[in-house]
Amino acid sequence: MAASEQHDGDDGMDAFMDNFKIRNYKNALSEDNWQEEFDKIPMFMKEAPEEIDPQQYPELACLQALIHDQDRPPAEQAKSLKDEGNAFFQEKNYKKAITSYTEGLKKKCGDQELDTVLLTNRAAAHFHLGNMRSALNDAAAAKKIKPDHLKALTRGAQSCMELRNFAEAVQWCDEGLQRHPTDKKLQELRAAADKHKRATERDARKAKIKEKKLHAEREALLAAIKDRGIKLFRPAEPRRRSEEEEEEGGVGSSAATLQLDGVGSQEATGAQVFLDERRSLHWPVLLLYPEHQQTDFISAFSENSCFSDHLAVMFGEELPPWDADRKYLSENLQLYFEDEEKETFYQVNPETSLLKVLQHKRFFVKSGSPSFIVLVRSSSFWTQFLMGKKIRGL
Structure with a gap:
């Protein structure tokens, strides 16, 4: 009797499984558009859309609502905006990353560590966009909050290098190495900055010597022309020529x-x-x-x-x-x-x-x-x- 009931039960399961194989899931992804629908899930998005339509991206809209929830403490909002900026940064969408970091700084959360991170991250985004002056300003602001912050010191030195302010880059590196004497990145930057600084100073000295020589040659040439009484044509001038100029004949x-x-x-x-x-x-x-x-x-x-x-x-x-x-x-x-x-x-x-x-x-x-x-x-x-x-x- 028991064996017969067990046999009947197996037959019922077999029938269920056969039906399961051909039954479609409710709200399932279709074979035609599964990749498109998959890309709408925040966890699997390769990049965020330019504009978020709640109807088209309900999960992402929900996450953004959480990030920008004004009822949460400023520190939480700033941290969420930092995370959002980091996500944009990883996608190389540096403009949006800057916007997120800036909004995070506007929260004035009072967390110095968080504000320093937001500033250095924004400096990195500016750096990748080629906004070297803005990157340097953010690095300086971060260093003012935390003078020993390694990323702020490194980013400040890198920005000065790109701006060809090699003497200032050396100062940033020296300040950083005082606090992080074994950091290889700062050591390498310091060596490169000092090399460029010396080359720039050498070129400036050469240019000054050359200019001085050219000036002396020009003065000697003009004196020779004047001594010979040769007159150079002077175009009409708005002012009246002085008597001395008239006597010199131009x-x-x-x-x-x-x-x-x-x-x-x-x-x-x-x-x-x-x-x-x-x-x-x-x-x-x-x-x-x-x-x-x-x-x-x-x-x-x-x-x-x-x-x-x-x-x-x-x-x-x-x-x-x-x-x-x-x-x-x-x-x-x-x-x-x-x-x-x-x-x-x-x-x-x-x-x-x-x-x-x-x-x-x-x-x-x-x-x-x-x-x-x-x-x-x-x-x-x-x-x-x-x-x-x-x-x-x-």
Whole structure:
């Protein structure tokens, strides 16, 4: 009898299990959307959604309500916000992490340890976003609360390194090593900061020496130009020139520096007037050929050289390709400079030295580079170009 009842019971279980295998669970995850539904469970989320809809994420909404429950003590709220920030940090969502840490600090919970952690964590988030100044400020605030806090000291040193404030980074490391003398991270940072600090100081010394040398060379150059009576063209200025400046004929330190080192010939051509070891000036000179709209550039025309020396080389056996008529022979050429203010052209004797021309009372060096017009004597263009113009000799 007992065996028969047991047999009947086994048959009933078999039937139940057979039915169980094909029965669907109520509220079960379907085969089609199980992964999507799985991602809605806070424990298994890979990252938090940008906006939390209570209908779509009820469990997460519930957790957030607990975190931001204003009825709980400030310390509990701050700790929950710290944990929330840490979760965002692990997801590399540093902006949201900063927001959570900031909200935690706003609770003013009075727990110095917790506030220090919130500050150092926020400093880390700022650091990863590249906000080095904010990271340094948070590290400094954390150190003020707890002067021996290792993470605050380390983060402050790292931020100074990124800001290239190497001397300050050394100070942070020294302060940290006083409290944590065996910390390898601080030791490594200290060594790197000191190396960069020494290199920066060395570069600063070199730059200062170089600047001092350049200043001396510039002053010597300006003095040489002034001593020769060479006038640098000065653009119109808003203020009235002083009598002393008028007497100097436009040569002054400020004007000369502007023309020689600013928008002068060096910027346009890569060359600049210089003073050689024999105290001779060499000028970048521009030759203009208006008939063919061509130019030539002599990068270092010695003040003691004559124009004929250069013209003989430039228009010797090999003439320029744009001279199809082969008429630009050195013996056929005439040079002029223009006095725009007086609307006058001055003819230059090719046998004259550059210095003598530059010393002419109506010659002004513009943009650090003297310029001259070159024409073929007695050509049709020469006649047309000079027609109606005032021509004078030196």
